[in-house]
Amino acid sequence: MLQIHNRYHRYLNRTGWGFIAPALAFYLVFMLYPIGSSLFLVTQKWRGMSREFVGLGNFVRMAHDQVFWKALGHNFLFMAIQIPLMVFLAMVIAVILHQGIKRFRGIFRTIYFLPVVTSLVAYSILFRILLQSNGLLNNFLHSLKLITEPIGWLNDPFWAKVTIILALTWRWTGYNMVFFLVGLQNINKEIYEAAEVDGASQIRQFFTITLPLLTPVILFSLVTSTSGTMQLFDEPNVLTWEGGPANATMTAALYIYRQAFVLNSDFGYASALSYVMVIIAAVLAFIQIKVLKERN
Amino acid sequence: MAIVRSKMTPGWFFLLVLFVIGAVLSLFPFIWMVIGMTQNPNDVVAGKLIPGHEFALNWQKISTTYETVSFFINSMKIAVITVILGIAVNSLAAFGFEKYPSKARDRVFGVLLLTLIIPQMAIVIPLFKEISFMKLLNTHAAIILPSVMSVFIIFFLRQNFKMFPTEIMEAARVDGAGELSIFVFIVIPTMKATFASASIYMFLTQWNSYLWPLMTILTDKMKTLPIAMFSVMRAYTIEYGGLMILVCISTFPILVLFLAMQKQFVQGLTGSVK
Numbered sequence: 001m002l003q004i005h006n007r008y009h010r011y012l013n014r015t016g017w018g019f020i021a022p023a024l025a026f027y028l029v030f031m032l033y034p035i036g037s038s039l040f041l042v043t044q045k046w047r048g049m050s051r052e053f054v055g056l057g058n059f060v061r062m063a064h065d066q067v068f069w070k071a072l073g074h075n076f077l078f079m080a081i082q083i084p085l086m087v088f089l090a091m092v093i094a095v096i097l098h099q100g101i102k103r104f105r106g107i108f109r110t111i112y113f114l115p116v117v118t119s120l121v122a123y124s125i126l127f128r129i130l131l132q133s134n135g136l137l138n139n140f141l142h143s144l145k146l147i148t149e150p151i152g153w154l155n156d157p158f159w160a161k162v163t164i165i166l167a168l169t170w171r172w173t174g175y176n177m178v179f180f181l182v183g184l185q186n187i188n189k190e191i192y193e194a195a196e197v198d199g200a201s202q203i204r205q206f207f208t209i210t211l212p213l214l215t216p217v218i219l220f221s222l223v224t225s226t227s228g229t230m231q232l233f234d235e236p237n238v239l240t241w242e243g244g245p246a247n248a249t250m251t252a253a254l255y256i257y258r259q260a261f262v263l264n265s266d267f268g269y270a271s272a273l274s275y276v277m278v279i280i281a282a283v284l285a286f287i288q289i290k291v292l293k294e295r296n
Numbered sequence: 297m298a299i300v301r302s303k304m305t306p307g308w309f310f311l312l313v314l315f316v317i318g319a320v321l322s323l324f325p326f327i328w329m330v331i332g333m334t335q336n337p338n339d340v341v342a343g344k345l346i347p348g349h350e351f352a353l354n355w356q357k358i359s360t361t362y363e364t365v366s367f368f369i370n371s372m373k374i375a376v377i378t379v380i381l382g383i384a385v386n387s388l389a390a391f392g393f394e395k396y397p398s399k400a401r402d403r404v405f406g407v408l409l410l411t412l413i414i415p416q417m418a419i420v421i422p423l424f425k426e427i428s429f430m431k432l433l434n435t436h437a438a439i440i441l442p443s444v445m446s447v448f449i450i451f452f453l454r455q456n457f458k459m460f461p462t463e464i465m466e467a468a469r470v471d472g473a474g475e476l477s478i479f480v481f482i483v484i485p486t487m488k489a490t491f492a493s494a495s496i497y498m499f500l501t502q503w504n505s506y507l508w509p510l511m512t513i514l515t516d517k518m519k520t521l522p523i524a525m526f527s528v529m530r531a532y533t534i535e536y537g538g539l540m541i542l543v544c545i546s547t548f549p550i551l552v553l554f555l556a557m558q559k560q561f562v563q564g565l566t567g568s569v570k
Contacts, residue, residue, distance in 0.1 A: 013398055022385045022389070023450065026441070032411075037426065112322055120504060129536065178562055260424070277415045
């Protein structure tokens, strides 16, 4: 009896491995192997087809690469400004939809979610055309007499950053709103009824009930947006064109791409730079796990 | 009804106006891309909002200069094959991890999750060298193969498989069903919504992917819509009207998918959050 039992367990165990085998094969070839081989890549310097061993030379070179650190700084700048703005907006919209404009909730939810449907390249192109100096937005602002000179949405270093922030907010606010709507639906209505009986105002209810209970959603939104903004690539490459003007919207990922594919085809140096992104991503993930664990 | 009306204070009305403005901002690019298709290039750039009559001309110009139809077919073919292979590979893996528990496999799953934090850029640089060594550059296989296995999809499906009762599997085994047929004939039909969500997510990710095709595809004929739009944009004279056609072609299949399957769509995009 025991023998049959053991044999059956071995059979199930083999089946388990069998089921995950195809995925593991893909994982080994297209994930683990590249990760491993990058350990070799970083020690090399490429000049066209030829390469030479430089040891840690790429890391030394990186330390003096001001454009890269500036690009990385832009990632953090976008994180610091765009993410709080968007998460706040998403939360406010969700709360109002949930409590106030009940009748049109479905239609607003659908419309606000819609921007996520566009491809990053498609919406970047649309924004690029709309934001040209003689484009629709400047014409519109001009006709309202809000501006006298066209704003350089794409050619001014400051406004180009604003453009990226606006574009990201346009595309992702509705996406984050959905998380808040789900979070709000999970809050027990009786808590509000009790607060109502106690005579708590709507504003007070928001700060004492809604906000604390939404904290997990806020954290989740912050976490997912942080990792997305860390990898920001499509918008600065298409919308503000190759990180322009004059590298004002250059991001780390875009700079690495350009090192490997546009400027020098130096894959060793590009790999070394990407290690910095891995380290930052790991630190961010570590912090996030810590924070999420503490909340639970 | 009375309650709704009593809530329509000036404050709420003001909010409603703000929400309508927000909705217009959300919708505007969609409306404008349709109008833009019909205009002559100067009107597109100037952002005129009145439809023109040059759709046929725009189409003719863009499709004589670029392989417009190929772009669509390439994108569709790559996305569909990725979804079919990806759902097969990832759902089997998720099922194996969840319903055949073992310490060793849990450790493997832990390693998979760990690599989830590695930024895409750090993987595609060495991956490019590998793909070029495999002589796969400028093929659609170069785009499809690396995106078949997705740790995120395995994680998503595994979370959902937790809800599938193991007793049903036991009962099927007593009836003599093999493990694979349990999965194919019992699990898949009962979890259609989950599979739909995962498929939509994979389709959308591949349909919109830009960075990796930009690296691996070199000739016009092989291009997908996102990189094709990028090359139209970087041409010396930009065919704005035709570009708007491409933008529409790349947006509307997803839009239709979204409107037809809103629930699964949102679920797929927002992951396992319940």
